[in-house]
Amino acid sequence: MSRVKLTVHVSPDSGESSGSTVAIGDKAIKQLKIPAGSPITLRFGAFRQSVTAVGGGPADGLRLSAMLAHRMGLHTGAKLSAGYRQGSRTLAIGPLVGVLVSKVYPGSADGQLFGSITSFCRELTIAAALSGAHVFFFTPNEVNSGQTITGWSYRGGWRKSEYPVPDVVYNRLTTRKLESKSSVQHFFKEVKTRYQTTVFNERFLNKTDVFQALKQNAACLKYLPESYLFRGFDMLKSMTAKYPVVFLKPVTGSLGKGIIRISRCGNGYCCDTTMAGGVRRQTFATLNGLFKSISARLKAQRHQIQQGLQLIKIGDRPIDFRALVQRGSKGDWVITSTVARIAGNRHFVSNIARGGTIARVEETLTRSNLPSSALNTTRTQLRRAALDIAEGIEAQVGGHYAELGVDLAVDVSGKVWLLEVNSKPSKNDASPAANVKIRPSVKQTLRYARYLAGL
Structure with a gap:
């Protein structure tokens, strides 16, 4: 199917007020092989309208009433972007992409309509226009079972309009509470079944579910540290007897919050917990005493218990790696970027929210205590692991995902391990809107949207 890019021209002419005629430039009519003067279907997202296409329209585009x-x-x-399907006599334009965000702030004095992700939304808008897509943003308050959605788009400023149900919904909700609302879940189900809309990254991932699922995938087994849903003291006793360090991680946690590290120290045990300002350390003569001190927290929230790893470091600061893996223009998984994350002072996790810093992979590996003989194989293994894990998520975990933040670690022998998988990688670090630089990750999102829509 041939494709062209068309610029929309809106005409107030009364002769086209019925909306039954659209005028297209002669060159595009010929390139797309549209039968001028015959009825065709115009499609944009879930919108369908029988129209007559005529030539003589704007040289660069499409005139609509x-x-x-x-x-x-x-x-x-x-x-x-526009493509004509001869078999169904359909002129498809777009794709139309709807981004589901948590909240809007219409009265914000600084113009940050979407809070900390406003620059990202502008970046996505600019990239969409360059690729021939159209993007709008909406919140759970705008979802319903109708054929339209109220959303925001950027046209010299943020403006509110009614849109058809889109070809693609990109879920950027930032809390599980919002995502689990019955109205949101009903919306996802409705648009998928009624309009064949693709919803991607439709849910948060659960640490324990991910590890249990990936255990069923032969390609992923070698990356998995021993890990279980925490069941009680006997499991803690067994794991601490087997490993000098173990971690307890909230199953639905993020940003390194509430992670507990338990290690042997002297004749007793040390318990380190991530806090806003650093790490709180407590020491206990017995494991039973340690368990009693944290049992209330473990009852309040489910945790995953995981084998501790002897990670490579720079000085005394542990290192891990974040690979952003996305679906590309052919629907396959590709690595968009990989960065090293170096833990901050007084922290044992590398999350940026906990004082970690971002660095280049090559430089970080070279500066670390990884043996130089393992450098080349480690670089290759990091990329292979990220792709294996993304493919494993696709095969074993329910839901449709198009981008994953895969957190990997390397131990002092050069072996690569999986730490966790994030289905909502942060978008808070976009360039300022006044000087937007479109990142490869944003371009990749739109390439995949076009692939899904056949445009």
Whole structure:
């Protein structure tokens, strides 16, 4: 199927007020092989309208009546990819991408309509226009079972409009509470079954579920430290007898919050807990005494118990790695970026929210205590592990995912291990809107959206 990029022109002419005629530039009519003067179907997201396509329209685009443009949520100047399907006599434009965000702040004095991800939303908007897609943003308050969604798009400023149900919904909700709302879950189900919309990254991942699922995947087994859903003191006793260090991690935690490290120290045990300002250390003469001190916390929230690893370090600061793995223009998994994360002072986790710093992989591996003989194989293994794990998630874990933050570690022998998988990698670090630099990850998201929509 041939594709072209068309610029939308909205015409107020009364002769087109019915919306039954669209005018397309002669060159595009010929390239797309559209039968001029015959009825075809115009498609944009879930929107369908029988129209007659005629030539003689704008040389660079598509002229729509004001009424038709309003129903589609389009405006003059929108640049959209277009393809004509001969079999169904359908002119498809877009794709239309809806990004589900947690909240909007319409009255914000600094213009940060979407809070800390506003720059990312602008970046995505600019990248969409360059790729021929159209993107809008909406919250759980705007989801319903109708055929339209109220959302925000950028046209010299953030503006609110009605849009058709999109081809693709990109879930950027930041809390499990919002994501589990019955209205949101009903919306996901409705648009998938009724409109064949693809919803990707539709749910948060659970640490224990991920590890249990990946145990069923032969390619992923070698990356998994011993790990279980924590069941009680006997499990703690068994794991601490087997390993000098074990970790207890909240199953639904993020940003390194509430992670507990238990290690042998002297004749007793040390218990280190991540806190906002650093690490709180407590020492106990017995394991039973340690368990009693943390049992209330373990009852309040489910935890995963995991084998501790002897990670490579720079000085006394542990290192791990974040690989951003995304689906590409052909639907396959590709690595968009990999960075090293170096733990901050007084921390044993590398999360940026806990004082960690980002660094280049090559430089970090070279500066670390990893044997130089293992450098080349470790670089290769990090990439292979990230792809294996993304493919394992696809095969073993329910839901449709298009981007994953895969956190990996390397021990002092050069072996690569999986720490966790994040289905909502942070988008808070976009470039300032005044000087937007479009990141490869944003371009990749839109390539995949176009692949899904066949555009």
